[in-house]
Amino acid sequence: MVVGMTQMRKRRVVIRQLSALEALGGVTNICSDKTGTLTQGQMITRKAWLPDVGMYTVNDAEDAADPTKGSVSLGPSPQVSKSGSEEKDNRSIAFSEPHTEKDTHPEESPVTTSNGEIPPVTAQLQGFLQSTALCNLAAVRHDRQKNEWQAIGDPTEIALQVFAHRFSFGKKTLEEELGWTQLAEYPFDSSIKRMSVIYQDGISDDARIFTKGAVERVIELCTTIGTQDSQRPLTPATREEVLARMNLLADQGLRVMAIAQRQYTSSIDIHAPTPREEIEKDLTLLGLAGLYDPPRLETRSAVRECTTAGIKVHMLTGDHPSTAAAIAREVGILPTNASSLPHATASALVKTATEFDSLTDTEIDALPTLPLVTARCAPSTKTRMIASLHRRRAFCAMTGDGVNDAPSLQSADVGIAMGLTGSDVAKGAADIVLTDDNFASIVAAIEEGRRMFDNIQKFILHLLTSNIAEVVLLIIGLGFQDDLGFSVFPLSPLQILWINMLTSSFPAFGLGRERAASDIMRRPPHDTKRGVFSPQIIVDMTVYGLIMGTCTLLTFVIIVYGPGGGELGTDCNRGYSPDCAVVFRARAAVFAELTWLILVSAWEFKSLRRSMFALDPDTSTDRTFPFFKDIYRNRFLFYAVVVGALSVFPTVYIPGLNTAVFKHKGIGWEWALSVGAIAVFVAGVEGWKACKRRFGWFAVGVEREEEKLGLRQGIGWSFSKSFSRSKSMASENGGAVVGAEKV
Numbered sequence: 189m190v191v192g193m194t195q196m197r198k199r200r201v202v203i204r205q206l207s208a209l210e211a212l213g214g215v216t217n218i219c220s221d222k223t224g225t226l227t228q229g230q231m232i233t234r235k236a237w238l239p240d241v242g243m244y245t246v247n248d249a250e251d252a253a254d255p256t257k258g259s260v261s262l263g264p265s266p267q268v269s270k271s272g273s274e275e276k277d278n279r280s281i282a283f284s285e286p287h288t289e290k291d292t293h294p295e296e297s298p299v300t301t302s303n304g305e306i307p308p309v310t311a312q313l314q315g316f317l318q319s320t321a322l323c324n325l326a327a328v329r330h331d332r333q334k335n336e337w338q339a340i341g342d343p344t345e346i347a348l349q350v351f352a353h354r355f356s357f358g359k360k361t362l363e364e365e366l367g368w369t370q371l372a373e374y375p376f377d378s379s380i381k382r383m384s385v386i387y388q389d390g391i392s393d394d395a396r397i398f399t400k401g402a403v404e405r406v407i408e409l410c411t412t413i414g415t416q417d418s419q420r421p422l423t424p425a426t427r428e429e430v431l432a433r434m435n436l437l438a439d440q441g442l443r444v445m446a447i448a449q450r451q452y453t454s455s456i457d458i459h460a461p462t463p464r465e466e467i468e469k470d471l472t473l474l475g476l477a478g479l480y481d482p483p484r485l486e487t488r489s490a491v492r493e494c495t496t497a498g499i500k501v502h503m504l505t506g507d508h509p510s511t512a513a514a515i516a517r518e519v520g521i522l523p524t525n526a527s528s529l530p531h532a533t534a535s536a537l538v539k540t541a542t543e544f545d546s547l548t549d550t551e552i553d554a555l556p557t558l559p560l561v562t563a564r565c566a567p568s569t570k571t572r573m574i575a576s577l578h579r580r581r582a583f584c585a586m587t588g589d590g591v592n593d594a595p596s597l598q599s600a601d602v603g604i605a606m607g608l609t610g611s612d613v614a615k616g617a618a619d620i621v622l623t624d625d626n627f628a629s630i631v632a633a634i635e636e637g638r639r640m641f642d643n644i645q646k647f648i649l650h651l652l653t654s655n656i657a658e659v660v661l662l663i664i665g666l667g668f669q670d671d672l673g674f675s676v677f678p679l680s681p682l683q684i685l686w687i688n689m690l691t692s693s694f695p696a697f698g699l700g701r702e703r704a705a706s707d708i709m710r711r712p713p714h715d716t717k718r719g720v721f722s723p724q725i726i727v728d729m730t731v732y733g734l735i736m737g738t739c740t741l742l743t744f745v746i747i748v749y750g751p752g753g754g755e756l757g758t759d760c761n762r763g764y765s766p767d768c769a770v771v772f773r774a775r776a777a778v779f780a781e782l783t784w785l786i787l788v789s790a791w792e793f794k795s796l797r798r799s800m801f802a803l804d805p806d807t808s809t810d811r812t813f814p815f816f817k818d819i820y821r822n823r824f825l826f827y828a829v830v831v832g833a834l835s836v837f838p839t840v841y842i843p844g845l846n847t848a849v850f851k852h853k854g855i856g857w858e859w860a861l862s863v864g865a866i867a868v869f870v871a872g873v874e875g876w877k878a879c880k881r882r883f884g885w886f887a888v889g890v891e892r893e894e895e896k897l898g899l900r901q902g903i904g905w906s907f908s909k910s911f912s913r914s915k916s917m918a919s920e921n922g923g924a925v926v927g928a929e930k931v
Contacts, residue, residue, distance in 0.1 A: 191701055192640035199632040200623040202607065208619035210644070211602050212637025214716035215499060217577050217584040218630060219570065219600070222505035222512065223343065223443075224609055225587055225627045226519055227481040231347035234442060235478030237265060237433055240418040241312050246354075252346060253328060253339035255353035262307040266436060309355050315415045316474045319447045321352035321359045322368060323385045323398035328353055329360075344443065347479045348400070366390055371456045374464050378566060378592060381405045381506060384468050386452055395452040399471055402564065403434045403508070406446035406471070413473040422473060434476060438510030441518060442478035449474060483519045490628040491520040495901045498712035499634070502560055504570055509563040513538050516561045520901050532556050541569040552576050560901070570596035583716050585630065587622075588614050601716075604630060631709075638714070639704035645720050646699040646793045649729050653793075654692050654786045656733025658684060661740050661778070668748070670756040676771055677761055678744045680851035683779045686839070691783050691832050695790035698825025702794060706806045724796060724886035728876075732789065735872040739865040740782050747774040747858055764847040776852035780836045781862035785869050787829045791819050792873045797880055800870070 192209050196202070203209060223229055230252035236244040242264050249258030309317070326341025326349045339346040352358055362368045367390015376383040382401025389396065399406060407430060413422045420426075437444045448471040454462065494501050501521050505512045516522040516538075526534050532555075539559040544552075545568070552558070558576055562569060570586060574596060577584045586600035589610040594617040597603030605618035606625040615621050622629045658679070665678040679687075715722070748754060752770035760768035792800045803818040820826050840846055841854050880886060 189640065192636060195636050196620075196633060199636060200626070200629045201633040201636075202621040202623060203619075204615075204621060205619040208602055209637055209640055210720075211583070211619070211716065212585075212634050213641040214583045214713045215585045215602060215634055215637075216713050217500050217502060217582045218494065219502045219504050219573060219577075219584060219586045220627055220630070221587050221589065222503055222507060222515060223481055224589075224606065224625050226487050226503065227483050227515065229343050229481065229609070229625065231343040231443070231479045231481045233347045233351035233477055234480040235437055236316065236351065236475060237437070237478070238312050238316055238475040239414050239430075239473070241310065241475075244307070244313075246351070251337065252343070253350060254337040255328070255350045256337070260306045260354060266433070306355060309357070312415045312418065312474070313355070314357070315449060316447055317352045317355055317357035318362065318368075319398040319400065319449050319474055320348040320477065321357055321362055322370075322387050323383060323400045323447075324349050324359060327360075328358060343481065344445070344479060348445070348477060351477070371395060372461060372467075374467060376401070378506070378590070381564070382468070384464070386456065386467070395456070397450050397452045397467055397471070399448045399468060400445055402506075403431070403444055403446040403476065404564075406448050407431070407473060409468050410448055410471045410473040415472070415474065419472060430473065430476070434508065435510055437476065437478040438508040439514055440478070440480075441511060441514035442480050443507050443511050445477045445479065447474045447477060448472060481515075483515060484626065484628065486626070486628040487519045490631040491901055493631055493709050495520075497634070497709040500560070501901055502558070502562070502573070504562045504565040504573065506565055507563055509538055509540055509561070512561045512563040521560055523901060530556070537561065538563070541565045545569055545572065549576070549579070553579055567592035567596060571599055574599050583713065587630070588618070589625075590614060593617075635704060635709055638708050639702075641714060641720065642705070642708070643700050643702050645722070645725055645796070646702065647696050648720060649725055649732075649796070650696045650699055650786075650790055650793050651692060652729045653732045653736065653789060654687070654782075656729060657736035657740065657782065657785070658687070660734060660737025661744075661782070664741055665744070668744075668756060670760065671758050674759065674761065676756045678741070678778050679775060679782070680761070683775065683850055683852070686850070687779075687783060687786065690835070692786055694828035694832065695787060695825060698822055698828045699790060699793060701824055702822055705795065706804050722886075724880075727886070728796065731876055732873060735869055736782070736785050736789070739785065739869055740778050743781050743861045743865060744774045744778050746861060747777055761851070764851070764853070769853065772847065772851065772853040773855050773858055775850075776840050776846070776855045777858035777862050779850070779852060780840060780855075780859070781865045783836050784833055784862065784866055787832050788866055788870065789873070790825060790829055792870070794818070794822070794825075797877055799874055799877060
């Protein structure tokens with residue numbers, strides 16, 4: 189476990205609960221946030237729609253904190269028919285040609301020039317920029333010493349603040365140069381998904397309310413749309429038009445925010461703040477902002493790796509359903525064959541938190557599959573999702589970063605907190621913490637958890653097999669009695685101590701350091717209810733122990749009752765005498781044989797099912813005889829076996845040490861029995877493994893739910909142009925193909 193924790197730290201995972209190491213290998217479902225985990229968490233405002241003005245588009249911006257990079261173009265608003273037919277067409281275009289940095293609407297006529305000039309700031313745009321800059325807690329500044337732009341705050345607010353800075357309407361400029369003063373703040377609430385502030389204009393002394401948040405939650409508070417002369421009532425038809433434009437942006441994978449404001453004429457009492465309901469009403473909708481958070485380059489390959497490992501990935505996000513679905517398709521969470529699925533299955537793949545929470549537990553259990561994407565998700569929805577997974581006997585991991593995520597992190601089988609953006613409360617409630625907030629690190633942790641679980645099983649199998657062999661040898665050996673009626677031990681006490689403490693320990697430690705098998709992420713999760721003592725481990729150690737014990741027992745019998753003529757001497761357990769020569773020679777042969785069998789078994793137990801002569805399924809077909817390469821890969825185990833095997837000779841031949849301490853003596857032809865037993869033992873182990881592969885005994889493969897329903901995550905290609913530099917594009921080719929077990 190110490191080695192496992194060290195490897196986890198190298199993979200940017202901090203273990204807070206030691207039990208999580210073993211639990212990670214049994215995870216069947218991962219419930220993950222989107223922003224910052226599946227995506228880069230570096231949002232850029234790509235689109236801004238203002239009614240009666242048009243669509244502003246930011247192009248060629250690769251640094252989320254730098255407002256000087258890229259250009260801004262202004263084009264006419266996309267036409268949306270009331271019937272929704274054009275909206276449907278645009279959705280299909282968005283999915284066939286995913287959003288990139290230079291994505292613009294076909295009808296746009298850019299106003300900018302090649303030198304990066306920006307469109308003029310109109311009255312409508314000015315009100316929009318004031319709201320995005322002031323209803324914002326992020327800070328953007330230029331570090332002159334480092335000559336770089338730096339941003340502090342939530343990625344969503346940074347994106348809006350940077351957009352305002354592009355037009356020189358940043359929060360610092362408005363407050364220090366134009367005299368805007370904050371009077372009150374109503375912070376973001378995850379239950380209502382909006383934030384509001386009250387500011388006083390330094391020039392006119394008028395107070396104004398600025399609000400931003402989810403479109404559905406803001407538009408229901410608006411009664412008008414537009415600014416100044418273009419302001420008009422927000423009729424049901426206009427509301428539908430706004431929602432249609434929101435869908436067009438969301439279908440491109442953009443997080444859509446509504447921006448609103450209104451004049452505030454009442455007085456402000458800091459000792460008795462006005463209720464939020466009195467502030468957030470009768471607002472004027474200024475426009476929509478579309479923020480793009482590109483998926484991490486490694487996310488798609490990580491999702492694909494989860495699929496081959498029998499793990500289903502769920503996205504739980506606060507974004508709009510269309511935004512969440514677009515990103516989910518891009519990273520492979522939603523299957524590409526959704527159109528060919530039954531209607532009941534396809535309709536259950538994407539749900540909002542409202543739809544999911546409105547279902548009873550019985551209705552949720554009746555769904556053909558739990559939602560792969562849950563949009564507009566609240567903390568309570570995460571807890572209910574975990575409960576639904578538990579009723580389906582799933583072993584789930586849940587990610588979280590906020591204070592409200594603590595209940596879901598505690599109720600999950602493995603709680604995963606974000607190290608960069610997570611709160612202290614979330615980290616305290618979690619079992620593990622990701623230092624880079626990366627979904628791929630979760631998959632790496634699961635792989636490491638499986639490796640450690642496998643190595644614990646190998647460690648236990650190695651030690652208990654030798655113990656069973658010793659029990660068989662010593663219990664039956666009680667039947668060998670000398671002339672005085674005392675039992676003659678096939679092994680002396682010090683020989684047993686030497687084998688258990690020195691011979692067995694170091695190879696067992698070597699098995700604990702064994703590398704992960706190449707197919708470790710191409711098999712289903714292990715059964716967490718059975719633990720390390722699975723039926724296969726119990727049967728294997730019994731079979732191998734009996735083979736090992738029988739071989740050593742037969743060696744003792746052949747030497748004593750063959751050429752030795754059954755001479756057991758007198759009181760040979762206490763010391764050496766001439767009539768104990770046969771027994772001492774038999775003990776030496778048994779000691780050497782048992783030592784070598786235990787050492788060879790360490791190489792055999794590098795895999796519970798594969799042959800020792802073809803351990804790696806990915807390289808076995810490339811080499812004629814990969815045995816030496818496979819056993820030398822684990823240097824510690826290799827030298828533990830070699831040194832242990834060579835240590836037999838001095839213990840057998842050093843005068844005084846052999847007869848007085850170990851109660852055995854030097855041998856000759858008896859070496860043939862010890863060496864021959866190795867061949868018999870290896871043949872027995874290989875035969876048992878072949879039977880397991882041939883007849884499917886203790887096979888771990890099970891038919892997973894997504895295979896029954898035709899769901900395959902992580903399949904397809906990603907066309908997103910991401911500016912992540914944390915991993916090269918070669919990681920996209922890292923997904924392995926599921927291979928059948930070789931017989």
